[in-house]
Amino acid sequence: MRFQPLSLALAVSLAFAAPAMSADAPNSAATVQAVKLSTVEGITEYSLPNGMHVLLAPDASKPTTTVNLTFLVGSRHENYGETGMAHLLEHMTYKGTPKHGNIMQELGRRGMDFNGSTFMDRTNYFETFPASNENLAWALEMEADRMINSTISREDLDKEFSVVRNEMEKGENAPRLVLWKQLTAVSYDWHNYGHNTIGARSDVENVKIENLQAFYRKYYQPDNAVLVVTGKFDPSATLALIERHFGSIAKPARVLAPTYTLDAPRDGAREVTVNRIADTQLVAAMYPTAPGAHPDSVAVSALGEILGNTPNGRLYRNLVTSKKAAGADAWAFSLAEPGYIIFWSQLSKTQSIAEARKILLATVEGVKAKPITAAELERAKATMLNDIDKTINDAQQLGLQLSESIAKGDWRLFFLDRDRIEALTVADVQRVAENYFRESNRTFGQFVPTKSIERAAMPALPDVAKMVDGYKGRAAVAEGEVFDVSPANIESRTQRLALANGMKVALTAKKTRANAVAGQIVLEFGDEKTLFGQNAVADMTGDMLARGSNKMSRADITAKLDALKAKLSIYANGQNVTVDFDTVRKNLPQVLSLVREVLRTPSFPAPELEALRSENLTNLEAGRNEPAAIGERELRRATNQFKKGDIRYVSSMDELAVAYKKVTLAELKRFHADMYGANHGHLALVGDFDPKEVQAQLASAFGDWNSRAKFTRLANPLPQVVGAQRQIETADKANAVYLSVLPMALADGTPDAAALVMANEVLGGGTESRLMTRLRQKDGLSYGAGSALRMSNFEANASLGMEAIYAPQNLDKIKQDVREELERLVKDGITEKELADAKASLMQQRQTTRAQDAALAAGMVGLQKAGRTMQFSADSDARILALTLEQVNAAIKKYIDPSKFVHIYAGDFAGAAKAAAAKPVLAPAAK
Numbered sequence: 058m059r060f061q062p063l064s065l066a067l068a069v070s071l072a073f074a075a076p077a078m079s080a081d082a083p084n085s086a087a088t089v090q091a092v093k094l095s096t097v098e099g100i101t102e103y104s105l106p107n108g109m110h111v112l113l114a115p116d117a118s119k120p121t122t123t124v125n126l127t128f129l130v131g132s133r134h135e136n137y138g139e140t141g142m143a144h145l146l147e148h149m150t151y152k153g154t155p156k157h158g159n160i161m162q163e164l165g166r167r168g169m170d171f172n173g174s175t176f177m178d179r180t181n182y183f184e185t186f187p188a189s190n191e192n193l194a195w196a197l198e199m200e201a202d203r204m205i206n207s208t209i210s211r212e213d214l215d216k217e218f219s220v221v222r223n224e225m226e227k228g229e230n231a232p233r234l235v236l237w238k239q240l241t242a243v244s245y246d247w248h249n250y251g252h253n254t255i256g257a258r259s260d261v262e263n264v265k266i267e268n269l270q271a272f273y274r275k276y277y278q279p280d281n282a283v284l285v286v287t288g289k290f291d292p293s294a295t296l297a298l299i300e301r302h303f304g305s306i307a308k309p310a311r312v313l314a315p316t317y318t319l320d321a322p323r324d325g326a327r328e329v330t331v332n333r334i335a336d337t338q339l340v341a342a343m344y345p346t347a348p349g350a351h352p353d354s355v356a357v358s359a360l361g362e363i364l365g366n367t368p369n370g371r372l373y374r375n376l377v378t379s380k381k382a383a384g385a386d387a388w389a390f391s392l393a394e395p396g397y398i399i400f401w402s403q404l405s406k407t408q409s410i411a412e413a414r415k416i417l418l419a420t421v422e423g424v425k426a427k428p429i430t431a432a433e434l435e436r437a438k439a440t441m442l443n444d445i446d447k448t449i450n451d452a453q454q455l456g457l458q459l460s461e462s463i464a465k466g467d468w469r470l471f472f473l474d475r476d477r478i479e480a481l482t483v484a485d486v487q488r489v490a491e492n493y494f495r496e497s498n499r500t501f502g503q504f505v506p507t508k509s510i511e512r513a514a515m516p517a518l519p520d521v522a523k524m525v526d527g528y529k530g531r532a533a534v535a536e537g538e539v540f541d542v543s544p545a546n547i548e549s550r551t552q553r554l555a556l557a558n559g560m561k562v563a564l565t566a567k568k569t570r571a572n573a574v575a576g577q578i579v580l581e582f583g584d585e586k587t588l589f590g591q592n593a594v595a596d597m598t599g600d601m602l603a604r605g606s607n608k609m610s611r612a613d614i615t616a617k618l619d620a621l622k623a624k625l626s627i628y629a630n631g632q633n634v635t636v637d638f639d640t641v642r643k644n645l646p647q648v649l650s651l652v653r654e655v656l657r658t659p660s661f662p663a664p665e666l667e668a669l670r671s672e673n674l675t676n677l678e679a680g681r682n683e684p685a686a687i688g689e690r691e692l693r694r695a696t697n698q699f700k701k702g703d704i705r706y707v708s709s710m711d712e713l714a715v716a717y718k719k720v721t722l723a724e725l726k727r728f729h730a731d732m733y734g735a736n737h738g739h740l741a742l743v744g745d746f747d748p749k750e751v752q753a754q755l756a757s758a759f760g761d762w763n764s765r766a767k768f769t770r771l772a773n774p775l776p777q778v779v780g781a782q783r784q785i786e787t788a789d790k791a792n793a794v795y796l797s798v799l800p801m802a803l804a805d806g807t808p809d810a811a812a813l814v815m816a817n818e819v820l821g822g823g824t825e826s827r828l829m830t831r832l833r834q835k836d837g838l839s840y841g842a843g844s845a846l847r848m849s850n851f852e853a854n855a856s857l858g859m860e861a862i863y864a865p866q867n868l869d870k871i872k873q874d875v876r877e878e879l880e881r882l883v884k885d886g887i888t889e890k891e892l893a894d895a896k897a898s899l900m901q902q903r904q905t906t907r908a909q910d911a912a913l914a915a916g917m918v919g920l921q922k923a924g925r926t927m928q929f930s931a932d933s934d935a936r937i938l939a940l941t942l943e944q945v946n947a948a949i950k951k952y953i954d955p956s957k958f959v960h961i962y963a964g965d966f967a968g969a970a971k972a973a974a975a976k977p978v979l980a981p982a983a984k
Contacts, residue, residue: 089304091296097469099533107308108280111299114287116452118537118570120908122288124196125183125456127463130276132254133177141256142272144175145221152213154206157199165824166894168901175254178393179464185453187904188289201302204277211266219837225255226791226864232335240343243329244500246320278309283463288452327500334789337679338404340413343500344493346398349391349465350519355477356489357398361387362437368611369436375420376402377668382413383675393465405675424490434483439619445475446622449534450571466521472530537569542907544931552748556760558736563917565743572642574744575911577918580634582732584769588704593716594724599629604665607658623648631704642745653758661725673717677710684787684794684963692796695959698776734764741917743910775854776800780956785963793865793964801952803855805848811936812948817846818895819887831874832861839863850923865969879955886946
């Protein structure tokens with residue numbers, strides 16, 4: 058499996074005037090013309106005279122457009138003392154230009170889905186928005202402007218330091234990320250892949266503004282950038298806009314020198330140990346491998362699947378099934394220069410590291426003695442090709458994945474890798490495993506002198522330009538129809554029916570890109586009496602469904618899903634079990650048959666129950682000293698109003714651990730036999746399918762399946778909560794968490810509800826919100842902060858919650874900032890401009906959500922459960938748009954009482970106080 062790069066920054070920054078431009082400003086009349094270079098599978102590449110490359114991938118079936126800009130600069134390009142500079146610069150470019158204000162806020166005001174991320178070989182920015190000429194023109198003009206005119210200022214840098222430090226601290230809370238950082242540091246002698254992308258804290262804190270500005274001017278140039286536009290747009294008009302905005306930027310005079318540092322072949326095994334306070338154990342082995350453009354790279358990724366897949370991988374079978382570990386997986390890094398793969402195993406506190414280490418190394422390095430089989434390779438290829446197909450079908454994800462291929466050398470590597478995966482043979486993966494997965498190439502053990510050694514052969518860097526020259530690819534995937542995502546049109550295209558047993562079905566058929574289809578099923582069951590004391594049983598029953606049926610093992614089910622280009626997830630919560638799935642039109646009948654089988658005839662294998670029990674207990678252990686996990690559970694318990702045993706009761710970690718340990722196979726089987734059935738079920742299907750065929754299959758699959766137990770929806774009345782604060786100590790955690798909640802007697806679908814939706818959007822619901830502006834932009838306390846409004850579809854029970862992450866030493870400042878923003882909201886209300894911006898942003902967000910088929914299917918089920926149609930969404934939109942400032946501010950005063958919030962603070966506050974007390978006090982400088 059290939060590692061998906063962390064989004065190392067949500068993106069936030071300003072910047073500074075930079076390089077030379079032509080006489081024409083970016084939005085003046087264009088005098089340049091793009092040159093068409095190649096077309097592969099519906100994607101056309103152009104170049105501008107200034108060296109910038111452009112990829113256009115139109116897909117009219119999605120009513121959204123994604124603009125994706127990749128700069129070929131990452132942590133690999135940083136010099137001594139500059140670690141973290143590429144990532145810090147990514148933050149800073151959101152701060153604005155002389156023409157554009159704070160870009161994060163501008164994006165939020167427009168309701169655009171956006172992010173920025175930095176990794177080893179590239180920095181990437183994207184924004185997805187409802188397709189319109191206005192949105193596209195603004196996004197292209199903005200990206201061209203901040204490419205060269207960001208105002209990278211000392212003032213903004215001073216504010217952003219603590220935000221980036223908070224992001225560092227967030228990573229320091231995660232045992233796996235901490236170990237990953239140490240593994241790479243020990244593995245590389247000289248190459249920058251040995252440095253974590255977020256950088257050294259000392260480098261980030263001491264960076265000189267002029268160095269950051271110089272780094273920006275050097276790398277943020279058109280000849281070092283690739284622009285990708287995907288989704289719904291007019292190619293000719295879009296190209297003209299690109300020529301106008303980007304073409305007028307002058308080609309820089311400087312020449313970028315290629316990086317050339319490479320590490321020598323290894324002389325023996327290496328080892329690192331990390332000691333931290335935590336409740337989980339990890340074992341990992343890392344092996345340097347080939348560059349991402351080299352043919353060996355896809356073989357390494359396939360080996361990641363063969364060895365690290367759950368449940369089909371060898372590590373899972375050898376470690377988890379044997380109860381020597383709670384989980385096992387692999388990260389394969391496909392990079393511009395020689396990358397690596399890491400094999401992981403997570404252990405409970407009682408499992409032996411020594412035993413797990415022995416099994417992990419024997420499994421990975423024992424491939425020569427136990428060769429890869431054809432069946433293993435075919436399963437791995439099916440999984441990888443399924444992921445690629447789904448990426449091609451998703452305009453936003455396609456743009457992001459093309460960025461990764463661009464970073465490796467050329468966007469066409471995305472398709473070339475697919476071809477290489479299909480062509481992989483057992484001999485290929487066996488050769489690659491034997492070359493790289495050897496003791497002398499391993500980071501895990503310690504240095505051991507030896508008389509002779511077999512070194513892994515490292516291939517030379519491929520000539521990517523030569524490799525992709527003339528590559529044509531295949532026929533472009535089928536495009537879908539242009540689909541209006543207004544509630545009225547969706548409702549007009551939706552067929553609603555009930556099966557013989559009462560199961561409610563909503564079918565929204567439309568032509569989609571690559572014939573994709575998404576669906577959701579929710580089964581409701583039980584009542585207060587029959588579900589009493591069944592919390593853990595209900596939870597684990599849902600988790601066990603896809604772990605084996607009467608006809609198929611868990612491995613068979615996983616392999617079948619890959620072969621059908623399908624995804625399936627099942628999870629239980631209270632009275633519901635939810636099934637999400639997606640596939641393509643031709644495979645939908647088989648996927649529905651598979652869903653029927655896992656739902657109706659689960660086999661509940663005993664080994665899988667023990668594996669699940671171990672996973673659950675290990676995850677609980679891992680959360681015992683984790684601020685986010687503890688804080689979230691304590692906040693839920695603070696509003697708990699039900700007695701122990703009630704399915705709605707919020708258990709403590711100790712109670713949940715005891716319950717998980719007690720669950721038996723007999724209980725799971727009995728619960729499934731009594732509770733499960735489709736007579737109180739809901740199903741929604743959105744995408745490319747034949748409604749008549751689907752109706753017939755659904756009737757056969759679910760129309761005769763009834764629950765033995767009576768179903769009565771359990772009420773969730775408004776909890777009676779007294780305002781309070783609770784501070785929880787979590788030792789040795791660099792990042793702290795703030796969470797809060799205010800219950801409110803409010804029903805959805807009312808004018809007051811719409812007013813509070815707007816109030817929440819202004820307070821913390823969007824990136825332009827007051828909490829983000831205060832905690833991140835102004836005071837630099839938090840990498841992420843916001844608020845959320847939750848409302849019941851059934852009762853007058855709503856809640857307003859807030860959250861933020863921060864350094865423990867900033868606890869008092871967090872309290873002050875949140876208190877002041879709440880008080881200001883209640884005292885002064887919001888402004889006319891804030892209301893207008895919030896309305897525009899939220900309408901765009903709603904359009905974008907309705908354009909995602911999986912999200913639309915889930916939304917249809919939610920409406921159906923409440924006895925509603927898309928008319929409710931249309932009415933909600935209308936209520937929001939009709940709101941006046943007076944209505945919003947009156948609702949704020951009516952419902953939001955700062956004194957009634959429950960506040961939870963979790964972090965290492967004692968450690969922060971101790972560190973502060975130990976910090977030396979410097980004497981004043983002599984005059």
